[in-house]
Amino acid sequence: MDVMSRKERERLAHRSEILRAAEKVFALKGFFQTTMNEIARTAEFGTGTLYKFFKSKEDLYFTLIDEKTDEIYTKVQAELTREAPAIERITNVLFFELEFMERNRDFFKIYTSEGGRFEWSIQNECGKKVHEKMVRYIHLLAQVFQQGIDTGELKSFNPLDLAHAFEGIVHSFIFEWLIHPEPYSLVSKAETILGIFLTGAKEGKEEIG
Amino acid sequence: MDVMSRKERERLAHRSEILRAAEKVFALKGFFQTTMNEIARTAEFGTGTLYKFFKSKEDLYFTLIDEKTDEIYTKVQAELTREAPAIERITNVLFFELEFMERNRDFFKIYTSEGGRFEWSIQNECGKKVHEKMVRYIHLLAQVFQQGIDTGELKSFNPLDLAHAFEGIVHSFIFEWLIHPEPYSLVSKAETILGIFLTGAKEGKEEIG
DNA sequence: TCATATTATGAACCACCATTCTTAAAATGG
DNA sequence: CCATTTTAAGAATGGTGGTTCATAATATGA
Numbered sequence: 001m002d003v004m005s006r007k008e009r010e011r012l013a014h015r016s017e018i019l020r021a022a023e024k025v026f027a028l029k030g031f032f033q034t035t036m037n038e039i040a041r042t043a044e045f046g047t048g049t050l051y052k053f054f055k056s057k058e059d060l061y062f063t064l065i066d067e068k069t070d071e072i073y074t075k076v077q078a079e080l081t082r083e084a085p086a087i088e089r090i091t092n093v094l095f096f097e098l099e100f101m102e103r104n105r106d107f108f109k110i111y112t113s114e115g116g117r118f119e120w121s122i123q124n125e126c127g128k129k130v131h132e133k134m135v136r137y138i139h140l141l142a143q144v145f146q147q148g149i150d151t152g153e154l155k156s157f158n159p160l161d162l163a164h165a166f167e168g169i170v171h172s173f174i175f176e177w178l179i180h181p182e183p184y185s186l187v188s189k190a191e192t193i194l195g196i197f198l199t200g201a202k203e204g205k206e207e208i209g
Numbered sequence: 210m211d212v213m214s215r216k217e218r219e220r221l222a223h224r225s226e227i228l229r230a231a232e233k234v235f236a237l238k239g240f241f242q243t244t245m246n247e248i249a250r251t252a253e254f255g256t257g258t259l260y261k262f263f264k265s266k267e268d269l270y271f272t273l274i275d276e277k278t279d280e281i282y283t284k285v286q287a288e289l290t291r292e293a294p295a296i297e298r299i300t301n302v303l304f305f306e307l308e309f310m311e312r313n314r315d316f317f318k319i320y321t322s323e324g325g326r327f328e329w330s331i332q333n334e335c336g337k338k339v340h341e342k343m344v345r346y347i348h349l350l351a352q353v354f355q356q357g358i359d360t361g362e363l364k365s366f367n368p369l370d371l372a373h374a375f376e377g378i379v380h381s382f383i384f385e386w387l388i389h390p391e392p393y394s395l396v397s398k399a400e401t402i403l404g405i406f407l408t409g410a411k412e413g414k415e416e417i418g
Numbered sequence: 419t420c421a422t423a424t425t426a427t428g429a430a431c432c433a434c435c436a437t438t439c440t441t442a443a444a445a446t447g448g
Numbered sequence: 449c450c451a452t453t454t455t456a457a458g459a460a461t462g463g464t465g466g467t468t469c470a471t472a473a474t475a476t477g478a
Contacts, residue, residue, distance in 0.1 A: 032241035035435060037458095046457035048438075057436065087411070145410075154410050157401065161382075165405045168381025169374045176373050189370075196366060196374045200409030201354075202296070203364050244465055246428090255427035257468075266466065 015053050018043045019064055027106035030113055031061055062126030065114065068107050069133055072100045080140050086148025087198070093141075094170065094190055101174050102186045108174060138163050169193055224262050227252045228273055236315035239322055240270055271335030274323065277316050278342055281309045289349050295357025296407070302350075303379065303399050310383050311395045317383060347372050378402055 004012070021043035025034045036057055040047045054060035079092050101108045114130065141163040148154035154162070173193055177186045213221070230252035234243045245266055249256045263269035288301050310317045323339065350372040357363035363371070382402055386395045 036437080037435075040458090047436090048458070049456055051437070052455080148410075152412055155408070155412050157405060157410065161398075161401050162405065162410055164381045164385050165378045165402070166410075168377040168379075170377075172373045172377025172380065173370075192366065192370050193374070196371065196406075196409070198409045198411040199364070200405070200407050201357075201363050201366065201371055201375075202407040203361055204413070245467080246465075249428090256466090257428070258426055260467070261426080 014045070014049075018045065018050060018053055018060070019067070022060055022064055023068075023106050023110065026061065026064070027109040031057075058124065058126065062124070062130060065110060065130050066126070066133075068104070069111070069130065072096070073133060073137060075100075076137070077140060080144050086144050086151065086153050089144055090141075090148075090166070091190075091194060094193060095187065097170060098174070098187045098190055101177075105178065109178060112171070112175060112178070138167065141166065166197055169197055223254070223258075227254065227259060227262055227269070228276070231269055231273055232277075232315050232319065235270065235273070236318040240266075267333065268335060271333070271339060274319060274339050275335070275342075277313070278320070278339065281306070282342060282346055284309075285346070286349060289353050295353050295360065295362050298353055299350075299357075299375070300399075300403060303402060304396065306379060307383070307396045307399055310386075314387065318387060321380070321384060321387070347376065350375065375406055378406055 018039070022034075022039045025039050025042055028034075036050055037047050039060070040050055043050075050060065054063060076093050076096055079096065080089055082089060114127075138160070142159040145154060145157075145159035145162040145166075149156045149159060170193060173189050174186065177184070177189070227248070231243075231248045234248050234251055237243075238247075245259055246256055248269070249259055252259075259269065263272060285302050285305055288305065289298055291298060323336075347369070351368040354363060354366075354368035354371040354375075358365045358368060379402060382398050383395065386393070386398070
């Protein structure tokens with residue numbers, strides 16, 4: 001049952017088109033170097049039209065990030081709060097993340113570049129929202145690690161430290177994949193990531209004799 | 210023996226003062242939001258004077274990064290190419306890095322924000338230089354891991370993957386430390402980082418014996 | 419000290435956008 | 449079809465900030 005009028009539906013469609021165009025341009029040039037004009041041209045709208053949907057460039061930018069992060073975070077959250085061994089949940093989340101980034105290269109370029117600008121982002125009203133969501137995600141992850149420790153699956157490191165370490169590794173693999181000139185499957189790195197994170201780099205002393 | 214004239218020495222001193230001021234302002238506001246005017250005011254020079262030392266804002270920015278990275282990379286490089294067990298070298302480098310960042314909070318804010326802007330940075334002539342240095346560093350690290358694998362100290366993961374994972378963890382701990390409101394010792398996290406990286410998160414099933 | 423050369427200065431210039439606003443076009447509906 | 453309302457457009461506006469340059473300040477050295 002469609003409760004929206006044709007007008008409303010069209011309006012929404014136009015909004016998404018603008019967001020899609022913005023994503024492309026922001027990913028290519030970063031926030032400060034993309035102009036509203038260019039986004040408008042890419043989306044095939046007039047410049048003024050953008051302001052019918054978003055009250056400023058910042059608003060457009062953060063809305064973009066906010067809606068996309070929601071898309072992945074809801075999925076990840078569902079998996080993390082499931083009833084299952086911690087390692088299994090972490091593994092699945094890793095696959096989610098990698099697969100999502102593989103399908104949303106542009107988005108991650110924007111997302112990752114947010115990392116650098118925290119001073120500015122965090123001051124900003126919309127930026128704060130995005131940042132809080134990242135924090136909540138890390139804490140959720142830490143909670144799962146805590147459970148893994150409790151069940152004896154994991155060593156008793158500080159769970160928040162584990163979460164940071166895990167995200168650090170994942171992030172750096174995604175980053176590497178992004179700047180790599182010839183594309184390869186990001187998901188194929190999952191085994192490696194898990195291997196290093198779970199069993200560590202050091203060769204276990206195999207005291208044979 | 211001083212081969213520089215007083216003039217030359219003064220000129221050099223002024224240059225450093227400008228760089229120091231720039232570091233402070235860039236760290237606080239990021240590249241696009243700091244103005245040459247503000248850097249000049251901070252350094253107590255006229256705006257035009259900056260252009261006697263640096264041909265543009267970009268030049269100033271990348272010179273800053275370039276010279277600081279040299280400072281740490283030479284130290285790190287010396288340690289990495291030393292004759293010693295791989296794990297020992299990695300451990301020392303980790304302490305270097307953390308200690309350096311602890312003394313150069315501002316610099317790392319700039320450095321990390323470079324991560325995000327790779328499209329732009331890499332196109333840029335000066336940016337390319339900085340990027341190449343990062344790549345060289347990672348490869349050096351990978352080489353050490355390779356040696357560690359050869360000597361049986363480390364498991365035979367792909368050494369480049371190990372290097373990325375290691376830097377990912379370190380980076381994420383530094384990042385966390387940066388945004389944390391009340392300061393704590395970064396160096397104190399070294400044990401944790403090494404623990405996670407070397408032995409992994411999973412509780413050991415005491416493989417064989 | 420004074421004439422000259424050198425250097426520093428910051429006001430002015432100019433290009434660049436985010437945003438607004440007038441105008442033109444398209445819906446609407448009688 | 450026409451009158452009226454709604455919406456889209458992109459030119460015009462205003463503010464900003466990197467860079468330059470004419471001038472002031474300072475140094476030099478005779």
